[in-house]
Structures are given as C-alpha cells and as structure tokens.
Amino acid sequence: MHQVRKKSSSVQELALGGQVFSRRHFIGGTVAAGTWLVECGQPIQAAQSAPMDADYDVIVCGGGTSGLPAAVAAARAGARVAMVERYGFLGGNAAFSIMPCWHGLQEHHSGILTKFANMVESFGVGPSPLKEGSHIEPEAVKILFQTMAEEQKVRMYLHHFITGVVMDGNRVSAVVTESKSGRRVFGAKCFVDASGDGDLCFHAGAKFNMGVEGETQAMSLRFRVGYVDFDRFANWAQNQPAELNLERLVREVREGGGKGWGKAFYFDSRLDRLFDQFRDRYPDLPKDTYFNCSSIRPHELSINTTRIYDLKGTNADDLSKAEVALRKQAWAVWRFLKENVSGFEESTIIETACQAGVRESRIIVGDYMLNTDDGAKGREFPDSVQTCRVQFDSHDKQKYDTGGNGGFVDVPYGVFLPKGLDSVLTAGRCTSCDHLMNSGFRRMENAFESGEVAGTAAALAVNRQQMPRSLPVPDLKDILRKNGFKTCQADRTTGPA
Ligand SMILES: Cc1cc2nc3c(=O)[nH]c(=O)nc-3n(C[C@H](O)[C@H](O)[C@H](O)COP(=O)(O)OP(=O)(O)OC[C@H]3O[C@@H](n4cnc5c(N)ncnc54)[C@H](O)[C@@H]3O)c2cc1C
Numbered sequence: 290m291h292q293v294r295k296k297s298s299s300v301q302e303l304a305l306g307g308q309v310f311s312r313r314h315f316i317g318g319t320v321a322a323g324t325w326l327v328e329c330g331q332p333i334q335a336a337q338s339a340p341m342d343a344d345y346d347v348i349v350c351g352g353g354t355s356g357l358p359a360a361v362a363a364a365r366a367g368a369r370v371a372m373v374e375r376y377g378f379l380g381g382n383a384a385f386s387i388m389p390c391w392h393g394l395q396e397h398h399s400g401i402l403t404k405f406a407n408m409v410e411s412f413g414v415g416p417s418p419l420k421e422g423s424h425i426e427p428e429a430v431k432i433l434f435q436t437m438a439e440e441q442k443v444r445m446y447l448h449h450f451i452t453g454v455v456m457d458g459n460r461v462s463a464v465v466t467e468s469k470s471g472r473r474v475f476g477a478k479c480f481v482d483a484s485g486d487g488d489l490c491f492h493a494g495a496k497f498n499m500g501v502e503g504e505t506q507a508m509s510l511r512f513r514v515g516y517v518d519f520d521r522f523a524n525w526a527q528n529q530p531a532e533l534n535l536e537r538l539v540r541e542v543r544e545g546g547g548k549g550w551g552k553a554f555y556f557d558s559r560l561d562r563l564f565d566q567f568r569d570r571y572p573d574l575p576k577d578t579y580f581n582c583s584s585i586r587p588h589e590l591s592i593n594t595t596r597i598y599d600l601k602g603t604n605a606d607d608l609s610k611a612e613v614a615l616r617k618q619a620w621a622v623w624r625f626l627k628e629n630v631s632g633f634e635e636s637t638i639i640e641t642a643c644q645a646g647v648r649e650s651r652i653i654v655g656d657y658m659l660n661t662d663d664g665a666k667g668r669e670f671p672d673s674v675q676t677c678r679v680q681f682d683s684h685d686k687q688k689y690d691t692g693g694n695g696g697f698v699d700v701p702y703g704v705f706l707p708k709g710l711d712s713v714l715t716a717g718r719c720t721s722c723d724h725l726m727n728s729g730f731r732r733m734e735n736a737f738e739s740g741e742v743a744g745t746a747a748a749l750a751v752n753r754q755q756m757p758r759s760l761p762v763p764d765l766k767d768i769l770r771k772n773g774f775k776t777c778q779a780d781r782t783t784g785p786a
Contacts, residue, residue, distance in 0.1 A: 353381015355717030522632030602647030655721030
C-alpha cells in the first residue's frame with residue numbers, strides 16, 4: 290500500500306535542492322520515491338514508490354457539465370480517455386444540485402450539446418429541451434452522461450477524489466486520488482480540469498482568483514417539493530401584491546404548467562419578500578435572497594431560495610457549516626409554504642440536493658482572461674474557439690446581477706490554458722474569466738461547450754505530441770467545426786449544427 294506522508298522538512302529539502310523529476314521516473318509503471326507529488330497545493334515527497342494504476346492519453350478531472358463533453362470529444366478524436374469523478378454518478382452540478390434549468394439551450398447549441406439535447410427525447414426521459422422549456426430532468430442527466438461516456442469507451446473512475454498531482458517541471462504527469470481502494474495514481478499525457486473548483490490546477494500550483502476581494506457568490510441548496518396543487522397556488526398568487534412578482538407563475542399555470550409531463554415551467558419571483566414578516570415563526574428563513582422555481586415533474590416545484598454568504602466552497606470547514614445552515618433554511622421555507630401558502634397544504638419535501646451548490650470558487654488564471662467588457666461589447670477574437678452567451682448570473686451579497694445583453698462573445702483559446710502550466714486545459718466554471726463574466730460563462734450551456742473545446746484540444750495535443758499551448762488554433766477550429774461546433778460568432782450565422 291502506497292503512503293504519502295506530509296513532512297515539512299523533506300518538502301524544504303526538495304525545494305532547496307530544486308530537484309525536478311522527469312517522466313523517466315515513471316518507468317515500470319511506478320512513480321519513483323522522491324518524485325514530486327503535490328497534495329493540498331503543497332509539494333510533498335513520496336515516502337515510497339507509488340504504483341501507477343494506469344496511463345492514459347487524456348484524463349478528465351470531474352464528470353460534470355463540462356467534463357462529460359471533454360471526455361467524449363477527446364475519445365471521439367481517438368484518444369484513450371479516463372474520467373475521474375468523486376461521486377458515484379456523472380452529471381455534476383446539473384445532477385447533484387438537482388438543477389433542471391438549461392436556459393439558453395434553444396438559441397445556443399452546437400456539437401455534442403446538440404446531441405445531448407436530442408438524446409433527452411429519444412431516450413424517453415423528457416420532452417426535448419430544444420423544442421420547449423429549456424428544462425432537463427436532473428435524474429436523466431446521470432443516465433444520459435453515463436450512456437454518452439460508455440458509447441465513446443471512456444473509462445469511468447467513479448468514487449475517486451482527486452487530492453494531488455505528480456509534476457514533471459511545469460507539466461502535470463499524473464493525478465493522485467483517494468477512494469475506498471486507497472491512494473491511486475493515474476498518469477496521462479494531457480489533462481482537462483473540469484472539477485468546477487479547479488482542483489487539479491490548484492494542486493499543480495496554478496494561479497487563481499476567488500470572487501471579489503475573496504467574497505464569492507452565495508452557495509445554495511436546492512430542494513424539491515412534491516404534491517403541490519398548482520391551481521390553488523395560482524389562485525392565491527393572483528391576489529398577492531405585484532412586488533412579489535408572481536404574474537409569470539399565474540400565467541404559466543393557467544397555460545397548463547406543472548400539470549403533466551412536458552409542462553415544465555420556470556418563474557423568478559420575490560416570494561422571499563414575505564420572509565421578514567414570518568421570521569419570528571421560522572427563524573431559519575433565508576436572508577438577502579430571491580425565490581426562483583422550476584417545475585419539471587407534474588405537481589412538483591424545484592426551489593432555489595436558500596443562500597449562504599461569506600463561506601468558501603473549497604474549504605471543508607466552510608462547506609460543513611454551509612450544509613448544516615442551508616438544510617435548516619430549506620425546511621424552514623417548506624414549513625412557511627405549507628402553513629401559509631395555498632396549494633402547499635399536502636406538500637412535502639421530496640429531496641434536497643446532495644450537497645451545497647457552489648456558484649463560484651477558484652477561477653484559474655489563463656493566458657487570457659475573458660472580461661465583462663468583452664462580454665458587453667460582444668467582442669470577436671481571431672483565435673476564438675467557442676461562443677459564450679452573455680447572460681450574467683451573479684449572486685453577490687450586495688447585488689444579484691442578471692444583466693448582460695443576451696448576445697454572444699467569442700472565447701479565445703487562451704482562456705483554456707492555465708498560466709504557467711503545461712499539459713492541462715480547464716473547462717467549465719473554473720475557466721479564466723473575471724468575476725462577472727464568469728457568472729455567465731459558468732452557465733451550463735457555456736460550460737458544456739467549453740468541455741468540447743478542451744477535450745478536442747487535449748486529444749489533438751496528444752496526437753501531435755505537442756503541448757496544448759503550441760497547437761495552431763486554426764487546426765483546432767477546423768476539427769471543432771467538422772463536428773458541428775460553433776467556434777465563433779461568425780460561425781453562428783450558419784445556424785444550428
Ligand atoms: C444553486 C445553483 C444554481 C444554478 N442555477 C443555474 C441555472 O439556472 N442555469 C445554469 O445554466 N446554471 C446554473 N448553475 C451553474 C451551473 O450548474 C454550473 O456552473 C455548471 O454546471 C458548472 O459546470 P462544471 O463542469 O464546471 O462543474 P460541475 O458540473 O459541478 O462538475 C464538476 C465535477 O467535478 C467533480 N469533482 C469536483 N472536485 C473533484 C475532485 N477533487 N475529484 C474528483 N471529482 C471532482 C464534481 O463531483 C462534479 O461532477 C447553478 C449553480 C448552482 C450552484
């Protein structure tokens with residue numbers, strides 16, 4: 290059994306010696322003693338040889354919104370691909386935050402995202418999000434992602450938590466995982482960090498930003514309430530003051546929303562404005578929030594209103610506090626609804642998300658950082674490899690910003706390349722953007738498409754025996770386009786692939 294022990298003295302010795310081990314030390318499928326392992330962002334020395342469990346062309350870290358398309362794209366290009374995921378299922382935030390809202394999908398789909406959206410209906414797990422609603426049942430995401438990974442023969446390592454990396458100069462050469470099987474080491478020629486939190490890049494020592502002056506957007510625990518009588522709810526809602534913003538709910542319900550399969554709807558209300566009046570009775574009701582709901586299953590609401598600020602999604606102590614507080618908030622909201630709002634009399638909480646949803650944590654600094662001004666101006670870049678919908682979604686304590694122009698901005702290749710690191714690309718939420726731009730980039734349609742870019746680039750780099758940074762962008766664009774992907778705003782004029 291390989292063990293790595295953290296010894297500050299040996300760290301210092303190594304650092305002073307300046308010794309950097311190369312890939313030669315992996316001969317025989319073993320990470321040699323003395324190789325740099327990096328755990329919790331700090332270099333440590335292997336106490337003894339660590340067995341190399343397997344070696345791949347491309348390893349994708351995280352099997353979520355951006356990880357799945359990254360793995361599929363790399364495998365489609367002929368790479369031997371593994372996907373390492375901490376949970377026992379794929380789907381990322383869409384699945385574990387029971388997050389059904391794939392807004393923008395109708396206007397914004399190409400490449401693998403189009404295939405995924407079409408699969409929803411053909412697999413029989415809901416109406417096509419391309420035809421109506423922009424909703425996808427979160428449970429369906431798990432089986433669809435898994436099916437797509439299997440189709441491309443992606444090796445799935447579920448229940449594997451990435452806790453470190455093996456470095457070879459500036460290059461990551463392996464990831465270290467912890468699991469029921471103990472510590473394992475997986476090598477690859479190229480990596481995609483699709484962990485949301487940028488865990489791989491963090492362990493490799495990449496630079497990152499974290500919110501505005503350390504203040505990140507709120508974490509939230511979504512929950513589902515079942516057995517809601519939508520007609521009674523709408524009758525109650527239409528007599529409420531306009532400041533509660535319930536008109537959309539009433540309209541959607543009158544049009545049949547929430548009453549049958551395919552009758553998904555969404556409303557963004559201010560029911561939370563009632564919370565202060567009821568805080569004496571339900572002290573755990575959330576503060577500084579809003580009340581946003583989706584209905585994807587008949588007679589059910591998926592509610593997004595719990596919130597906690599001033600805690601970090603990459604700090605385990607903060608996460609523990611968040612889970613406890615947010616769960617109390619969810620049950621307080623449900624009690625408030627059941628005891629005070631018509632239509633909820635028979636309701637019950639069916640499910641809370643399996644973890645606090647993290648909207649913002651580490652944003653890795655790339656060769657280029659996409660910024661709010663780029664978004665506002667819909668800037669075009671000659672080395673663009675993706676388009677991003679400019680619809681912000683920033684849940685800051687001071688200001689909930691859903692601005693943006695609803696248009697598109699080009700995404701230059703440099704945002705995918707963590708500064709100072711070779712052999713790694715980022716995808717999804719941790720990709721290099723400023724705070725507000727990132728709140729738009731992290732949306733699922735954009736995060737998903739970024740995965741296709743990163744995976745395609747990783748496979749191309751392996752195939753050409755180059756580092757991702759050295760790839761000619763026109764070649765990457767050609768491959769993406771051949772696969773029906775929109776690489777820039779100009780491509781969009783040709784219509785959906
Ligand atoms: C409460 C909430 C509501 C939201 N609402 C919307 C919305 O309405 N519309 C919208 O488009 N977007 C919404 N989002 C944002 C969106 O869901 C995410 O930004 C997007 O899914 C991020 O994709 P990703 O691939 O970067 O990360 P994820 O989808 O989170 O995937 C990361 C994967 O990596 C795994 N992982 C993480 N760390 C490790 C590790 N160390 N080792 C192994 N595996 C690891 C995770 O388990 C996960 O599967 C919301 C987010 C939250 C939190």
